[in-house]
Amino acid sequence: MKQAFPILAVLTAFFLVYAFYQALWVAPTDALQGDVYRIIYYHVPSAWTAFLLFFINFIASVQYLANAKPSTARAARWIVIAIGTVGFFASFVPQVRQQLPTGMYPSSVATTFLIITGLYFVIGKYFGGQDLGGFSAFILAVNTSGAMSPFMPRVMRRFFTKVFGAYGAADGQDLDVLAVTTAEVGVVFCTIVLVTGPIWARPVWGIWWAPGDIRLTSTLVLWLIYVSYLVLRRFSDSAQTQKLAAVLAVFGALDVPLVYFSIWFFRTQHPQPVIGGGGSMDPRMLHVLLISWMAFLSFAFLVCWSRYRLEKLRREVEEAEALESLMETSATFSAGKVPFSQGSK
Amino acid sequence: MNSIKFLYAAYIATWLIHGLYLGSLVRRYGRLRQQMKDLGKGK
Numbered sequence: 001m002k003q004a005f006p007i008l009a010v011l012t013a014f015f016l017v018y019a020f021y022q023a024l025w026v027a028p029t030d031a032l033q034g035d036v037y038r039i040i041y042y043h044v045p046s047a048w049t050a051f052l053l054f055f056i057n058f059i060a061s062v063q064y065l066a067n068a069k070p071s072t073a074r075a076a077r078w079i080v081i082a083i084g085t086v087g088f089f090a091s092f093v094p095q096v097r098q099q100l101p102t103g104m105y106p107s108s109v110a111t112t113f114l115i116i117t118g119l120y121f122v123i124g125k126y127f128g129g130q131d132l133g134g135f136s137a138f139i140l141a142v143n144t145s146g147a148m149s150p151f152m153p154r155v156m157r158r159f160f161t162k163v164f165g166a167y168g169a170a171d172g173q174d175l176d177v178l179a180v181t182t183a184e185v186g187v188v189f190c191t192i193v194l195v196t197g198p199i200w201a202r203p204v205w206g207i208w209w210a211p212g213d214i215r216l217t218s219t220l221v222l223w224l225i226y227v228s229y230l231v232l233r234r235f236s237d238s239a240q241t242q243k244l245a246a247v248l249a250v251f252g253a254l255d256v257p258l259v260y261f262s263i264w265f266f267r268t269q270h271p272q273p274v275i276g277g278g279g280s281m282d283p284r285m286l287h288v289l290l291i292s293w294m295a296f297l298s299f300a301f302l303v304c305w306s307r308y309r310l311e312k313l314r315r316e317v318e319e320a321e322a323l324e325s326l327m328e329t330s331a332t333f334s335a336g337k338v339p340f341s342q343g344s345k
Numbered sequence: 346m347n348s349i350k351f352l353y354a355a356y357i358a359t360w361l362i363h364g365l366y367l368g369s370l371v372r373r374y375g376r377l378r379q380q381m382k383d384l385g386k387g388k
Contacts, residue, residue: 036348039355046359188366195362196355203348299363306370310377317380324384 005305012298019288019295027288039200040285045293046192047219049300051256053186054226058253059116059123060179061246064172067128077124084117104264127174176242177315179249180233181307183226185300190223205269214262215270222259225252 023041030037066076090096091110100106197216198208210216229248233241263270281289 034348036352038352042355042359185366188362192359192362195358199351199355199358203351303367303370310370310373313377314373317377317384320384321380 005302008298009302012295012302015295015298019292022288022291027285028282030285033204036200036203039196041289041292043193043196043200044289045296046189046196048293049296050186050189050193051260052297053182053189053300053304054222054253054256056119056123057179057182057186057226057249058256059120060127060175060182061249061253063120063124063128064175064179064246065243065250067172067175077120080117080120084113087113087116123175123178127178128172172242173315176246177308177311179246180230180311181304183229183249185304185307187223187226187230188303189296189300190219190226193219194223210269213269214266215259215268218255218259218262222252222255225255 019041023038027038027041029035062076063073065072067073088110091106091113097106100109197219201210202208225248229245229252232248233245236244238244262268
Protein backbone atom coordinates (compact mmCIF):
# COMPACT_ATOMS: atom_id res chain seq x y z
CA MET A 1 0.00 0.00 0.00
CA LYS A 2 2.88 2.35 0.82
CA GLN A 3 4.19 2.06 -2.74
CA ALA A 4 0.78 3.02 -4.09
CA PHE A 5 0.89 6.45 -2.45
CA PRO A 6 3.57 8.10 -4.66
CA ILE A 7 2.04 6.60 -7.80
CA LEU A 8 -1.38 7.94 -6.82
CA ALA A 9 0.17 11.30 -5.92
CA VAL A 10 1.73 11.64 -9.39
CA LEU A 11 -1.51 10.59 -11.09
CA THR A 12 -3.49 13.07 -8.98
CA ALA A 13 -1.06 15.86 -9.84
CA PHE A 14 -1.54 15.15 -13.55
CA PHE A 15 -5.29 14.95 -13.05
CA LEU A 16 -5.35 18.32 -11.25
CA VAL A 17 -3.27 19.96 -13.99
CA TYR A 18 -5.59 18.47 -16.62
CA ALA A 19 -8.67 19.74 -14.74
CA PHE A 20 -7.04 23.18 -14.43
CA TYR A 21 -6.38 23.25 -18.17
CA GLN A 22 -9.95 22.16 -18.93
CA ALA A 23 -11.39 24.75 -16.54
CA LEU A 24 -9.42 27.70 -17.90
CA TRP A 25 -9.03 26.94 -21.59
CA VAL A 26 -11.43 24.23 -22.77
CA ALA A 27 -14.72 25.09 -21.02
CA PRO A 28 -16.72 27.66 -23.00
CA THR A 29 -17.14 31.21 -21.70
CA ASP A 30 -20.47 32.00 -20.04
CA ALA A 31 -22.66 34.40 -22.03
CA LEU A 32 -23.78 36.36 -18.96
CA GLN A 33 -20.92 36.18 -16.48
CA GLY A 34 -17.96 36.01 -18.83
CA ASP A 35 -14.84 34.18 -17.63
CA VAL A 36 -15.41 34.78 -13.92
CA TYR A 37 -17.94 31.94 -13.86
CA ARG A 38 -14.93 29.56 -14.12
CA ILE A 39 -14.68 29.86 -10.33
CA ILE A 40 -17.43 27.23 -10.40
CA TYR A 41 -14.80 24.60 -11.28
CA TYR A 42 -13.16 25.09 -7.88
CA HIS A 43 -16.09 26.30 -5.80
CA VAL A 44 -18.62 23.54 -6.52
CA PRO A 45 -16.24 20.52 -6.46
CA SER A 46 -14.85 21.81 -3.14
CA ALA A 47 -18.39 22.00 -1.74
CA TRP A 48 -19.28 18.49 -2.93
CA THR A 49 -16.03 17.10 -1.53
CA ALA A 50 -16.60 18.82 1.83
CA PHE A 51 -20.15 17.43 2.03
CA LEU A 52 -18.91 13.94 1.23
CA LEU A 53 -16.19 14.14 3.89
CA PHE A 54 -18.62 15.43 6.51
CA PHE A 55 -20.96 12.64 5.57
CA ILE A 56 -18.22 10.02 6.07
CA ASN A 57 -17.43 11.72 9.38
CA PHE A 58 -21.10 11.35 10.33
CA ILE A 59 -21.17 7.64 9.51
CA ALA A 60 -17.89 6.99 11.34
CA SER A 61 -19.21 8.89 14.39
CA VAL A 62 -22.52 7.00 14.40
CA GLN A 63 -20.64 3.70 14.19
CA TYR A 64 -18.22 4.78 16.91
CA LEU A 65 -21.16 5.49 19.22
CA ALA A 66 -23.14 2.42 18.16
CA ASN A 67 -20.19 0.05 18.48
CA ALA A 68 -19.90 0.73 22.20
CA LYS A 69 -22.17 -2.30 22.68
CA PRO A 70 -22.55 -5.25 20.27
CA SER A 71 -26.33 -5.12 20.65
CA THR A 72 -26.43 -1.41 19.70
CA ALA A 73 -24.10 -2.09 16.76
CA ARG A 74 -26.45 -4.81 15.50
CA ALA A 75 -29.51 -2.61 16.00
CA ALA A 76 -27.81 0.27 14.13
CA ARG A 77 -27.03 -2.00 11.18
CA TRP A 78 -30.63 -3.15 10.89
CA ILE A 79 -31.88 0.44 11.22
CA VAL A 80 -29.56 1.50 8.38
CA ILE A 81 -30.75 -1.41 6.22
CA ALA A 82 -34.38 -0.48 6.98
CA ILE A 83 -33.81 3.23 6.18
CA GLY A 84 -31.98 2.35 2.96
CA THR A 85 -34.66 -0.11 1.79
CA VAL A 86 -37.65 2.08 2.70
CA GLY A 87 -35.97 5.19 1.25
CA PHE A 88 -35.06 3.41 -1.97
CA PHE A 89 -38.54 2.07 -2.69
CA ALA A 90 -40.37 5.11 -1.32
CA SER A 91 -38.56 7.33 -3.85
CA PHE A 92 -40.56 5.68 -6.64
CA VAL A 93 -43.98 5.86 -4.94
CA PRO A 94 -46.12 8.36 -6.94
CA GLN A 95 -47.23 10.28 -3.81
CA VAL A 96 -43.62 10.78 -2.73
CA ARG A 97 -42.49 11.66 -6.25
CA GLN A 98 -45.04 14.47 -6.35
CA GLN A 99 -43.56 15.94 -3.17
CA LEU A 100 -40.04 16.13 -4.59
CA PRO A 101 -38.92 19.62 -5.64
CA THR A 102 -38.70 20.39 -9.37
CA GLY A 103 -35.57 18.94 -10.89
CA MET A 104 -34.95 16.38 -8.12
CA TYR A 105 -35.25 12.98 -9.74
CA PRO A 106 -36.59 9.91 -7.85
CA SER A 107 -33.71 7.85 -9.22
CA SER A 108 -31.15 10.24 -7.71
CA VAL A 109 -32.95 10.15 -4.33
CA ALA A 110 -33.06 6.33 -4.46
CA THR A 111 -29.37 6.19 -5.40
CA THR A 112 -28.53 8.46 -2.46
CA PHE A 113 -30.25 6.02 -0.08
CA LEU A 114 -28.31 3.13 -1.62
CA ILE A 115 -25.02 5.02 -1.28
CA ILE A 116 -25.77 5.88 2.37
CA THR A 117 -26.47 2.22 3.20
CA GLY A 118 -23.49 0.94 1.22
CA LEU A 119 -21.12 3.49 2.74
CA TYR A 120 -22.22 2.51 6.26
CA PHE A 121 -21.27 -1.11 5.66
CA VAL A 122 -18.07 -0.39 3.74
CA ILE A 123 -16.83 1.91 6.53
CA GLY A 124 -17.87 -0.68 9.11
CA LYS A 125 -15.96 -3.37 7.27
CA TYR A 126 -12.71 -1.46 6.81
CA PHE A 127 -12.60 0.60 10.00
CA GLY A 128 -14.89 -1.17 12.46
CA GLY A 129 -12.74 -4.19 13.26
CA GLN A 130 -13.74 -7.85 13.31
CA ASP A 131 -16.91 -9.27 14.77
CA LEU A 132 -18.88 -12.19 13.50
CA GLY A 133 -22.18 -11.37 15.16
CA GLY A 134 -25.57 -10.30 13.91
CA PHE A 135 -25.93 -9.60 10.24
CA SER A 136 -22.39 -10.63 9.30
CA ALA A 137 -22.86 -13.99 11.05
CA PHE A 138 -26.10 -14.46 9.14
CA ILE A 139 -24.41 -13.76 5.82
CA LEU A 140 -21.53 -16.06 6.71
CA ALA A 141 -23.96 -18.81 7.74
CA VAL A 142 -25.86 -18.44 4.48
CA ASN A 143 -22.62 -18.64 2.55
CA THR A 144 -21.04 -21.58 4.35
CA SER A 145 -24.16 -23.69 4.72
CA GLY A 146 -25.02 -23.23 1.09
CA ALA A 147 -28.65 -22.88 2.15
CA MET A 148 -29.31 -20.32 -0.52
CA SER A 149 -27.14 -21.89 -3.20
CA PRO A 150 -30.00 -22.75 -5.51
CA PHE A 151 -31.25 -19.16 -5.36
CA MET A 152 -28.10 -17.12 -5.15
CA PRO A 153 -25.35 -17.39 -7.77
CA ARG A 154 -21.89 -18.09 -6.44
CA VAL A 155 -20.54 -14.74 -7.60
CA MET A 156 -23.26 -12.92 -5.66
CA ARG A 157 -22.62 -14.95 -2.51
CA ARG A 158 -18.92 -14.15 -2.79
CA PHE A 159 -19.74 -10.48 -3.22
CA PHE A 160 -22.01 -10.38 -0.16
CA THR A 161 -19.47 -12.23 1.94
CA LYS A 162 -16.74 -9.88 0.79
CA VAL A 163 -18.74 -6.77 1.60
CA PHE A 164 -20.64 -7.84 4.72
CA GLY A 165 -18.79 -10.96 5.82
CA ALA A 166 -16.30 -9.69 8.34
CA TYR A 167 -17.03 -6.38 9.86
CA GLY A 168 -18.48 -5.22 13.10
CA ALA A 169 -17.73 -3.87 16.51
CA ALA A 170 -14.25 -3.32 17.90
CA ASP A 171 -12.85 -0.64 20.16
CA GLY A 172 -13.73 1.96 17.54
CA GLN A 173 -10.29 3.61 17.43
CA ASP A 174 -10.01 3.34 13.65
CA LEU A 175 -13.49 4.83 13.28
CA ASP A 176 -12.45 7.69 15.53
CA VAL A 177 -9.29 8.26 13.49
CA LEU A 178 -11.38 8.25 10.30
CA ALA A 179 -13.80 10.74 11.86
CA VAL A 180 -11.12 13.23 12.86
CA THR A 181 -9.41 12.87 9.46
CA THR A 182 -12.53 13.55 7.42
CA ALA A 183 -13.60 16.42 9.68
CA GLU A 184 -10.26 18.18 9.32
CA VAL A 185 -9.93 17.76 5.56
CA GLY A 186 -13.63 18.62 5.20
CA VAL A 187 -13.05 21.90 7.04
CA VAL A 188 -10.25 22.74 4.59
CA PHE A 189 -12.55 22.21 1.60
CA CYS A 190 -15.40 24.06 3.32
CA THR A 191 -13.01 26.99 3.93
CA ILE A 192 -12.33 27.09 0.19
CA VAL A 193 -16.08 27.20 -0.47
CA LEU A 194 -16.47 30.10 1.96
CA VAL A 195 -13.54 32.00 0.45
CA THR A 196 -14.25 31.44 -3.26
CA GLY A 197 -18.00 32.05 -2.81
CA PRO A 198 -17.72 35.74 -1.88
CA ILE A 199 -14.93 36.25 -4.46
CA TRP A 200 -17.39 34.99 -7.09
CA ALA A 201 -20.36 36.88 -5.60
CA ARG A 202 -18.66 40.29 -5.75
CA PRO A 203 -18.50 40.66 -9.58
CA VAL A 204 -21.76 38.74 -10.20
CA TRP A 205 -24.11 39.94 -7.43
CA GLY A 206 -22.29 43.19 -6.68
CA ILE A 207 -21.85 42.21 -3.01
CA TRP A 208 -19.39 40.03 -1.14
CA TRP A 209 -21.94 38.41 1.14
CA ALA A 210 -25.74 38.35 1.27
CA PRO A 211 -26.57 38.74 4.97
CA GLY A 212 -29.37 36.43 6.09
CA ASP A 213 -29.23 34.28 2.95
CA ILE A 214 -29.97 30.73 4.10
CA ARG A 215 -27.44 28.98 1.81
CA LEU A 216 -24.56 31.21 2.84
CA THR A 217 -25.47 31.33 6.53
CA SER A 218 -26.02 27.58 6.85
CA THR A 219 -22.65 26.92 5.15
CA LEU A 220 -20.95 29.26 7.60
CA VAL A 221 -22.71 27.51 10.51
CA LEU A 222 -21.59 24.14 9.12
CA TRP A 223 -17.99 25.36 9.01
CA LEU A 224 -18.24 26.71 12.58
CA ILE A 225 -19.66 23.40 13.87
CA TYR A 226 -16.77 21.41 12.43
CA VAL A 227 -14.19 23.95 13.57
CA SER A 228 -15.61 23.62 17.10
CA TYR A 229 -15.42 19.84 16.67
CA LEU A 230 -11.70 20.12 15.90
CA VAL A 231 -11.13 22.61 18.73
CA LEU A 232 -12.86 20.23 21.15
CA ARG A 233 -10.63 17.38 20.05
CA ARG A 234 -7.50 19.53 20.21
CA PHE A 235 -7.93 21.04 23.66
CA SER A 236 -9.99 18.56 25.68
CA ASP A 237 -8.07 16.10 27.86
CA SER A 238 -11.12 14.24 29.08
CA ALA A 239 -11.42 10.51 28.50
CA GLN A 240 -14.86 11.25 27.08
CA THR A 241 -13.56 13.55 24.34
CA GLN A 242 -13.96 11.01 21.55
CA LYS A 243 -17.54 10.27 22.57
CA LEU A 244 -18.43 13.96 22.95
CA ALA A 245 -16.87 14.76 19.57
CA ALA A 246 -18.83 11.92 17.95
CA VAL A 247 -22.08 13.29 19.39
CA LEU A 248 -21.21 16.79 18.13
CA ALA A 249 -20.42 15.37 14.70
CA VAL A 250 -23.78 13.58 14.52
CA PHE A 251 -25.64 16.82 15.27
CA GLY A 252 -23.32 18.83 13.03
CA ALA A 253 -24.03 16.55 10.09
CA LEU A 254 -27.71 17.50 10.28
CA ASP A 255 -26.66 20.85 8.85
CA VAL A 256 -25.31 19.25 5.66
CA PRO A 257 -28.75 18.41 4.14
CA LEU A 258 -29.97 21.84 5.29
CA VAL A 259 -27.14 23.49 3.34
CA TYR A 260 -27.72 21.33 0.28
CA PHE A 261 -31.52 21.50 0.13
CA SER A 262 -31.87 25.10 1.29
CA ILE A 263 -31.89 26.36 -2.29
CA TRP A 264 -34.92 24.20 -3.05
CA PHE A 265 -36.98 24.99 0.02
CA PHE A 266 -36.11 28.63 0.74
CA ARG A 267 -35.86 31.82 -1.25
CA THR A 268 -32.18 32.48 -1.71
CA GLN A 269 -29.86 34.52 -3.87
CA HIS A 270 -27.75 31.42 -4.55
CA PRO A 271 -28.39 29.81 -7.98
CA GLN A 272 -30.07 26.40 -8.36
CA PRO A 273 -27.86 23.28 -8.25
CA VAL A 274 -26.22 22.36 -11.53
CA ILE A 275 -26.93 18.65 -11.32
CA GLY A 276 -30.39 17.18 -10.61
CA GLY A 277 -31.76 20.47 -9.49
CA GLY A 278 -33.37 22.00 -12.54
CA GLY A 279 -30.46 24.33 -13.23
CA SER A 280 -29.47 24.45 -16.88
CA MET A 281 -25.82 24.04 -17.80
CA ASP A 282 -24.05 23.56 -21.08
CA PRO A 283 -23.00 19.88 -21.35
CA ARG A 284 -19.40 20.96 -22.10
CA MET A 285 -19.32 22.95 -18.86
CA LEU A 286 -20.85 20.03 -16.96
CA HIS A 287 -18.21 17.72 -18.40
CA VAL A 288 -15.39 19.96 -17.15
CA LEU A 289 -17.11 20.33 -13.78
CA LEU A 290 -17.20 16.56 -13.32
CA ILE A 291 -13.54 16.23 -14.36
CA SER A 292 -12.66 18.90 -11.83
CA TRP A 293 -14.63 17.12 -9.11
CA MET A 294 -12.92 13.81 -9.84
CA ALA A 295 -9.53 15.55 -9.60
CA PHE A 296 -10.51 17.16 -6.29
CA LEU A 297 -11.80 13.84 -5.00
CA SER A 298 -8.50 12.09 -5.74
CA PHE A 299 -6.64 14.95 -4.10
CA ALA A 300 -8.91 14.76 -1.03
CA PHE A 301 -8.38 11.00 -0.88
CA LEU A 302 -4.60 11.44 -0.82
CA VAL A 303 -4.74 14.17 1.81
CA CYS A 304 -7.07 12.03 3.95
CA TRP A 305 -4.71 9.10 3.56
CA SER A 306 -1.76 11.20 4.85
CA ARG A 307 -3.81 12.66 7.68
CA TYR A 308 -5.08 9.22 8.66
CA ARG A 309 -1.54 7.81 8.83
CA LEU A 310 -0.40 10.85 10.79
CA GLU A 311 -3.17 10.40 13.36
CA LYS A 312 -2.46 6.67 13.75
CA LEU A 313 1.24 7.39 14.19
CA ARG A 314 0.52 10.18 16.71
CA ARG A 315 -1.56 7.83 18.82
CA GLU A 316 1.12 5.13 18.68
CA VAL A 317 3.79 7.63 19.79
CA GLU A 318 1.53 8.87 22.60
CA GLU A 319 1.02 5.29 23.78
CA ALA A 320 4.77 4.60 23.61
CA GLU A 321 5.50 7.77 25.63
CA ALA A 322 2.88 6.83 28.22
CA LEU A 323 4.38 3.34 28.46
CA GLU A 324 7.88 4.76 28.85
CA SER A 325 6.87 7.12 31.64
CA LEU A 326 5.03 4.24 33.34
CA MET A 327 8.17 2.11 33.19
CA GLU A 328 10.25 4.97 34.60
CA THR A 329 7.79 5.40 37.48
CA SER A 330 7.79 1.70 38.20
CA ALA A 331 11.62 1.66 38.15
CA THR A 332 11.64 4.54 40.66
CA PHE A 333 9.20 2.64 42.87
CA SER A 334 11.22 -0.55 42.84
CA ALA A 335 14.41 1.40 43.70
CA GLY A 336 12.62 2.72 46.80
CA LYS A 337 13.17 6.35 45.89
CA VAL A 338 9.56 7.49 46.28
CA PRO A 339 9.13 9.95 49.14
CA PHE A 340 5.62 8.95 50.15
CA SER A 341 6.69 5.31 50.52
CA GLN A 342 8.52 6.43 53.72
CA GLY A 343 5.41 8.17 55.01
CA SER A 344 3.31 5.05 54.67
CA LYS A 345 5.55 3.10 57.07
CA MET B 346 -15.18 42.87 -18.07
CA ASN B 347 -12.60 43.48 -15.38
CA SER B 348 -13.76 40.50 -13.35
CA ILE B 349 -10.92 38.23 -14.47
CA LYS B 350 -8.91 39.29 -11.40
CA PHE B 351 -11.62 37.68 -9.24
CA LEU B 352 -11.13 34.42 -11.10
CA TYR B 353 -7.38 34.50 -10.45
CA ALA B 354 -7.97 35.48 -6.83
CA ALA B 355 -10.30 32.49 -6.28
CA TYR B 356 -7.86 30.01 -7.86
CA ILE B 357 -4.88 31.41 -5.95
CA ALA B 358 -6.84 31.42 -2.68
CA THR B 359 -7.80 27.76 -3.21
CA TRP B 360 -4.23 26.60 -3.68
CA LEU B 361 -2.98 28.85 -0.92
CA ILE B 362 -5.37 27.19 1.54
CA HIS B 363 -4.41 23.72 0.33
CA GLY B 364 -0.73 24.67 0.51
CA LEU B 365 -1.07 25.95 4.07
CA TYR B 366 -2.84 22.79 5.14
CA LEU B 367 -0.30 20.51 3.45
CA GLY B 368 2.46 22.57 5.12
CA SER B 369 0.84 22.01 8.51
CA LEU B 370 0.71 18.25 7.80
CA VAL B 371 4.40 18.20 6.90
CA ARG B 372 5.24 20.16 10.08
CA ARG B 373 3.23 17.75 12.22
CA TYR B 374 4.96 14.77 10.59
CA GLY B 375 8.32 16.40 11.34
CA ARG B 376 7.42 16.96 15.00
CA LEU B 377 6.26 13.37 15.31
CA ARG B 378 9.47 12.07 13.76
CA GLN B 379 11.44 14.09 16.31
CA GLN B 380 9.34 12.64 19.13
CA MET B 381 10.01 9.15 17.82
CA LYS B 382 13.74 9.88 17.72
CA ASP B 383 13.64 11.11 21.32
CA LEU B 384 11.78 7.97 22.34
CA GLY B 385 14.45 5.86 20.64
CA LYS B 386 17.22 7.73 22.49
CA GLY B 387 15.41 7.21 25.80
CA LYS B 388 15.63 3.48 25.37
